[in-house]
Amino acid sequence: MTPAISVAGVECRYRGHQALTDVTFEIDTPSITGLLGRNGAGKTTLLRILAGQEFATSGRVHVFGAGPLENDAVLRRMILIREDQIYPDLRVRHAITAASLLYPNWDTDLAGTLLDLYELPPNRPIKKLSRGMRTALGIVIGLAARAEITLFDEPYAGLDAVARMLFYDQLLADYTAHPRCIVLSTHLIDEADELLDRVLVLDHGKLVLDALAEDLRGTATIVTGPADCVERFVAGRATLSRRTMGTQTQAVMVGRLDERDREVADHLRLRLERVTLQQLAVYAAGHDTQSGLTPARAS
Numbered sequence: 541m542t543p544a545i546s547v548a549g550v551e552c553r554y555r556g557h558q559a560l561t562d563v564t565f566e567i568d569t570p571s572i573t574g575l576l577g578r579n580g581a582g583k584t585t586l587l588r589i590l591a592g593q594e595f596a597t598s599g600r601v602h603v604f605g606a607g608p609l610e611n612d613a614v615l616r617r618m619i620l621i622r623e624d625q626i627y628p629d630l631r632v633r634h635a636i637t638a639a640s641l642l643y644p645n646w647d648t649d650l651a652g653t654l655l656d657l658y659e660l661p662p663n664r665p666i667k668k669l670s671r672g673m674r675t676a677l678g679i680v681i682g683l684a685a686r687a688e689i690t691l692f693d694e695p696y697a698g699l700d701a702v703a704r705m706l707f708y709d710q711l712l713a714d715y716t717a718h719p720r721c722i723v724l725s726t727h728l729i730d731e732a733d734e735l736l737d738r739v740l741v742l743d744h745g746k747l748v749l750d751a752l753a754e755d756l757r758g759t760a761t762i763v764t765g766p767a768d769c770v771e772r773f774v775a776g777r778a779t780l781s782r783r784t785m786g787t788q789t790q791a792v793m794v795g796r797l798d799e800r801d802r803e804v805a806d807h808l809r810l811r812l813e814r815v816t817l818q819q820l821a822v823y824a825a826g827h828d829t830q831s832g833l834t835p836a837r838a839s
């Protein structure tokens with residue numbers, strides 16, 4: 541089957557600055573993929589290239605088996621919602637009508653429900669919306685378009701915690717009813733953790749982690765306790781970091797724990813805590829070569 545997104549050896553250079561280097565991955569529908577990475581890692585650049593809004597300097601980008609650049613047949617099947625989305629001088633309802641004409645899977649009922657949920661006044665000019673309301677309008681359009689490939693580039697600007705939770709709930713509910721290929725670039729990894737099937741981490745333009753979220757959860761553990769006991773426990777295993785505070789040491793250890801490990805930890809009076817996806821992404825960005833953390837590519 542042709543993958544929804546196929547990226548091979550993609551590079552993007554801006555006047556001497558290398559924004560993406562040899563990025564290769566594929567995404568099959570349906571899935572919710574988290575695109576993670578620090579500021580300037582290349583997330584927006586990659587999403588813009590996928591959406592046909594930016595040229596790759598080299599490499600191959602296929603969306604539904606074809607190049608997205610100026611390809612209407614492909615572009616109608618995908619939507620990119622950006623944090624800094626710019627709208628023409630329109631009222632809310634005009635933007636909704638324009639989007640409904642553009643996207644073949646548009647769900648008018650969902651758009652209406654979301655407009656009510658986010659309390660967006662249909663007659664208000666978009667330029668008079670608050671920052672959070674403008675963001676919410678992007679979310680309404682991004683979800684109601686129900687595009688086969690839906691790309692959200694940090695769609696959170698100005699959204700309060702309640703509105704963000706609403707977004708996660710609506711995204712998951714609509715995805716469950718209408719599975720499709722969703723890519724969500726985010727810094728708020730822990731908030732989105734439960735949503736994600738797949739994780740891509742960019743660091744300085746390189747893809748340093750490409751894995752199924754399920755495989756990552758539980759693959760690293762924070763071990764805390766007396767320094768000598770921690771050292772005994774982690775001996776011979778890969779560790780990502782170690783910190784000592786007084787008599788206590790905290791080590792981040794890679795690898796799954798079995799029942800026997802837990803008994804030993806208990807015996808040594810060590811505290812074991814799961815490393816969150818957010819922490820793993822940070823470690824992956826800083827330790828891509830030496831940690832042994834970078835798992836095989838998800839397929």
Ligand SMILES: Nc1ncnc2c1ncn2[C@@H]1O[C@H](COP(=O)(O)OP(=O)(O)OP(=O)(O)O)[C@@H](O)[C@H]1O
Pocket residue numbers: 554555557558559577578579580581582583584585586
């Ligand atoms: N049009 C451009 N001209 C020159 N450099 C650019 C351009 N667009 C992006 N860059 C550079 O490419 C790099 C990647 O930028 P990009 O916006 O893709 O990062 P990002 O991961 O989305 O960052 P953030 O999380 O801060 O939004 C940055 O160093 C940025 O300054």
